[in-house]
Amino acid sequence: MRSDIVPGGVFPDYALPDHAGTVRTLGELQGRDPLVLTLARGHHCPEEHRQHLELAAFQSTIAVAHTGIVTIATDDHHTLQEFRASVGARWAFLSDPGRIVQQDLDIQEYTDPENDPMIPHTLVLKPGLVVHTVYNGYWFWGRPSVQDLWQDLRAATAEIRPDWDLSAPGLREAWAAGDRSPFHGWDGRARAALATT
Numbered sequence: 236m237r238s239d240i241v242p243g244g245v246f247p248d249y250a251l252p253d254h255a256g257t258v259r260t261l262g263e264l265q266g267r268d269p270l271v272l273t274l275a276r277g278h279h280c281p282e283e284h285r286q287h288l289e290l291a292a293f294q295s296t297i298a299v300a301h302t303g304i305v306t307i308a309t310d311d312h313h314t315l316q317e318f319r320a321s322v323g324a325r326w327a328f329l330s331d332p333g334r335i336v337q338q339d340l341d342i343q344e345y346t347d348p349e350n351d352p353m354i355p356h357t358l359v360l361k362p363g364l365v366v367h368t369v370y371n372g373y374w375f376w377g378r379p380s381v382q383d384l385w386q387d388l389r390a391a392t393a394e395i396r397p398d399w400d401l402s403a404p405g406l407r408e409a410w411a412a413g414d415r416s417p418f419h420g421w422d423g424r425a426r427a428a429l430a431t432t
Contacts, residue, residue, distance in 0.1 A: 251329040275308040276352035278318035287322040
């Protein structure tokens with residue numbers, strides 16, 4: 236992995252076609268929320284299926300927690316669709332058969348010349364694609380469990396949400412004064428209300 240992809244670094248904002256063929260950027264998919272990003276070997280790998288089945292079982296929890304998931308794989312469009320459908324995922328899968336990400340991040344899995352995949356990694360990213368945690372999943376036990384992700388996402392969310400602790404000084408006063416800017420979700424409602432007046 237490139238030396239700048241470490242906690243506190245910024246992950247590249249790659250633009251790749253998703254499972255529907257629409258080119259999407261990671262920043263667009265992330266929005267203002269934390270993001271779990273998997274750099275996957277692809278549909279051929281049983282370890283990928285296991286990890287993605289666990290993520291699929293966790294995806295409803297991730298969604299209510301204002302968090303996203305994205306998978307990037309070296310699979311072509313149709314194989315990527317099969318991979319996504321086979322694990323029951325509802326999040327974006329991005330296709331990189333040209334291995335742009337693999338080459339740019341220097342994560343070619345040279346021990347598998349037949350499939351030429353990426354060394355699998357899972358990253359937890361704070362808004363702005365800021366790296367919070369990096370897991371190297373070449374060996375399956377190097378991949379994060381749902382419990383690992385829960386702890387990482389708890390820590391990352393506490394860092395980025397001013398309203399993490401509603402008893403923090405000044406929050407009640409801001410709310411009473413009509414200042415919704417420190418309150419995730421409410422700040423957008425305030426902007427929308429102003430736009431309609």
